[in-house]
Amino acid sequence: MADLVESKEWYLTAYCPEGVPTTDHLKLRTVPLSLDSDSIPDNHLVVETLLLSVDPYLRGRITGSLEGLFISQYQLNQAITAFAVVRVIRSKDSRYSEGDILLCPSSPVAEYAIVPSSQIARKIDTENGISLSDYLGALGVPGFAAWIGIEVLGDPKAGSNVFISAASGAVGMNAGQLARIRGCRVIGSTGSDDKVKLIKEEFGYDDGFNYNKETNYDAALNKYFPNGIDVYLDNVGGKMLEAVLNHVNKHARIPLCGMISQYNKVWTEREGVRNLLNMVGKEVRMEGFMLESYWHRFGDFAKDMERYIQEGKVKSKSKINIGIESFLESFNSLFSSSNIGKVVVQVKT
Amino acid sequence: MADLVESKEWYLTAYCPEGVPTTDHLKLRTVPLSLDSDSIPDNHLVVETLLLSVDPYLRGRITGSLEGLFISQYQLNQAITAFAVVRVIRSKDSRYSEGDILLCPSSPVAEYAIVPSSQIARKIDTENGISLSDYLGALGVPGFAAWIGIEVLGDPKAGSNVFISAASGAVGMNAGQLARIRGCRVIGSTGSDDKVKLIKEEFGYDDGFNYNKETNYDAALNKYFPNGIDVYLDNVGGKMLEAVLNHVNKHARIPLCGMISQYNKVWTEREGVRNLLNMVGKEVRMEGFMLESYWHRFGDFAKDMERYIQEGKVKSKSKINIGIESFLESFNSLFSSSNIGKVVVQVKT
Incomplete structure (x- = not known):
């Protein structure tokens, strides 16, 4: 892989107090990202995004006011973030290696990103029979x-x-x-x-x-x-x-x-x-x-839920949209009653 | 005291789904009450009402529908009931004697009444420095x-x-x-x-x-x-x-x-x-x-509150209206913002 990649990302151009967000508020741009080892800080990973979780609560992060969900606001001109499944392509943390598949609760809505390893929720075991999209749905x-x-x-x-x-x-x-x-x-x-x-x-x-x-x-x-x-x-x-x-x-x-x-x-x-x-x-x-407020219970939850999935007691449906370009449309589809199950954007395979 | 008393009581003539109840809904009548020992069932007391507690929740008992407070409805043509301080004038329960002052959570809004002794909340110690009206306010x-x-x-x-x-x-x-x-x-x-x-x-x-x-x-x-x-x-x-x-x-x-x-x-x-x-x-x-749903905590509450009153940490104001005739007006005054503190009707002294 070259030492420089082009990465498409969704970033915030204007807050949206009411109505459905459009390209007046969220825009796609291409930014370069260096993979050169010197440019990656210690305890950081360069990742490529496999799957992005598309969740209604993100609506609260672009209202421009602390009201309703009282959730921290995305910053103007910065990439927005989402729960994601990512693959490590460069590691500056000995606990993670190239090729590891990770669950990252706050990953840039981008094709590639540098994330602090402290923000990784867990490493995903790809051999346990659970599909990657379930990590954003039943297990997300x-x-x-x-x-x-x-x-x-x-x-x-x-x-x-x-x-x-x-x-x-x-x-x-x-x-x-x-x-x-x-x-x-x-x-x-x-x-x-x-x-x-x-x-x-x-x-x-x-x-x-x-x-x-x-x-x-x-x-x-x-x-x-x-x-x-x-x-x-x-x-x-x-x-x-x-x-x-x-x-x-x-x-x-x-x-x-x-x-x-x-x-x-x-x-x-x-x-x-x-x-x-x-x-x-x-x-x-x-x-x-x-x-x-319940992160301390995430382990209990994941243990229960993995067992239920493996035993066939919890089944899932996902709507998987392809390509990072589809993120905004995928997000707005949450409010139109047009989906069944979990909405996911598949960025890379 | 004669073996028959005349007792004024407020009774329900029509439910009142909205607005302020009037004499179209609650009326005063005089009924005879026998004090003859044979006419008093075992484990019952004949009491005279000293003080009646006038509380907003009673509004929910005359709406004629189970909605909002979902509280049991007063019966048409029957005396309504309220939290009261009463004095025993005849007793068919060895635990209570003539002259005892009792707290009764559901006593007829009447000058005199027969109440089952099972409905008595407590005997009131009149020597402990706490005023009777406090038993309907801070302690009621x-x-x-x-x-x-x-x-x-x-x-x-x-x-x-x-x-x-x-x-x-x-x-x-x-x-x-x-x-x-x-x-x-x-x-x-x-x-x-x-x-x-x-x-x-x-x-x-x-x-x-x-x-x-x-x-x-x-x-x-x-x-x-x-x-x-x-x-x-x-x-x-x-x-x-x-x-x-x-x-x-x-x-x-x-x-x-x-x-x-x-x-x-x-x-x-x-x-x-x-x-x-x-x-x-x-x-x-x-x-x-x-x-x-919290009656099992009433003892804990009463113990705390009596101590606070005796230590001067909880003070009270009451609006005491005189005569059972004043009950309806007293009740409606709750909704007019005209009162300070606890509204009580003093029926007898």
């Missing part, structure tokens, strides 16, 4: 979010009634399967009849409904939860959350994983939830969470 | 609610920033003092300048504001919480809750005690909270509670 951001929502905060008992919105999405498909493993009755909402079929046939949901067809959410929840809802993993917020609060059982838990229906709106334009008073009488606990 | 429903909100669910550390709405109300005045005992910085919102003065001078609040004057709640919270809010005990709901969610610190706790601004509205007319997404990024826990 959405799988970990699902595990915190169900195992840590929701904590449903066998027989509990569990509701999951965005059920065929990257978090939802994992959350539903985790709740089923616990012996719960699990119902999901999703955006098409095909997806309802999928969550029942592939992910073991007991039932589900198409929120674009059964648009009276209150009536739908009445039908699918004759005995009320014990745990609701909220991925969407807004009107669905409001409807759920009319069907909660005593001491219901509502882990708030995200609110994808609300991300592209400034807060004053978001849908207000009018029935929070129900939380008093039903003694409901609603709790937001961010993965960063 | 609002004091217990304040204690659960601060000690159990809010659990602020010394130096934490605590916000309490309806700060001069029956719950608020106790909650503020409990948070101060824990060494917190405590700010309250209340409905007049006089009340702001009172919570600072009498109840030890560090500061407070008049929400009728500082009507931009967001600006007010910005001013009074330069370091954000760690615990918010919500007594009002609606716009104040929404404003608080713009000022919460990481891992803030919001015990939901009640939402008095919302009680007289059907849920679709209530103020929607639009910024629940902030709960995700700040990992906020919001949790509703009802006293009934």
Whole structure:
């Protein structure tokens, strides 16, 4: 390999307070990257990006304000970052060798990058029968979010009634399967009849409904939860959350994983939830969470999840888009209800 | 005393789904009550009512629907009930004697009543320097609610920033003092300048504001919480809750005690909270509670609170209205921001 590579990367040109980000906000450019040993600092690696994880929470990093997700903002004129599977091509850390496949939680959205070795989450064993894209799905951001929502905060008992919105999405498909493993009755909402079929046939949901067809959410929840809802993993917020609060059982838990229906709106334009008073009488606990506060549990999660995948108890679907050029379109597809499962950009093979 | 007494009682004639209840819903009538020993069942007491506790949660018992507070409904044509201090005038339970002063969590809103002795919470020691009205305030429903909100669910550390709405109300005045005992910085919102003065001078609040004057709640919270809010005990709901969610610190706790601004509205007319997404990024826990789930802690609470009262660490204000006739007006005064402290109806002395 030459001592200089050309690397395409997505960088931020303007913050996007509301609406869908476009090439007015995120642009692709080509930058040179030296592979010369002298130009690589100690304890750093040069990597080529294999797979990029495309996650809704990134929306919070380009709003230009600390609000909502209160997540650190990408810097203007800098490459944005994402959870990624990368391959080492130069190493200045004796723990890693050329050819190692690594999981990197904050890697530049670029073809090539220099990353500090302190930022590597783990080395990936490519011989254990788990696909690389699963490391970004069931074993990555959405799988970990699902595990915190169900195992840590929701904590449903066998027989509990569990509701999951965005059920065929990257978090939802994992959350539903985790709740089923616990012996719960699990119902999901999703955006098409095909997806309802999928969550029942592939992910073991007991039932589900198409929120674009059964648009009276209150009536739908009445039908699918004759005995009320014990745990609701909220991925969407807004009107669905409001409807759920009319069907909660005593001491219901509502882990708030995200609110994808609300991300592209400034807060004053978001849908207000009018029935929070129900939380008093039903003694409901609603709790937001961010993965960063649970990193100390990542090992427990990964151990559980790897076993479930290997035993066939957790299955996955991915939408793999090819080429770093597809990143922006892939990201925006998260908000259009057009995907099933985990969205991944395959940069190199 | 004659073997038959005339007893005035408030009874329910119609449910009131929204608005302020009137004599269309609650009426006063006089009924005879026999004191003849044969007419009193075993393990029952005939009592005369000394003091009645007037609490906002009773609003939830006359809506005619299980919604919001999900609390059991009063029955039509029956006397309504309330937390009360009563005196025994006839006893069919050897543990209680004529003249005993008792605390009864669910006593008819009547001059005289027959109550099962199983419903007595405790015998009151009238020699311990604690006023009878304190048993309905600091040691009753609002004091217990304040204690659960601060000690159990809010659990602020010394130096934490605590916000309490309806700060001069029956719950608020106790909650503020409990948070101060824990060494917190405590700010309250209340409905007049006089009340702001009172919570600072009498109840030890560090500061407070008049929400009728500082009507931009967001600006007010910005001013009074330069370091954000760690615990918010919500007594009002609606716009104040929404404003608080713009000022919460990481891992803030919001015990939901009640939402008095919302009680007289059907849920679709209530103020929607639009910024629940902030709960995700700040990992906020919001949790509703009802006293009934914490009765097993009542002893711990009463022990703490009696000591605080006797040591002068918790002070109280009461508004005592005279005569059972005043019950309906007293109840409605809870929603008009016209009271300071605990509202009590004194029926007999």
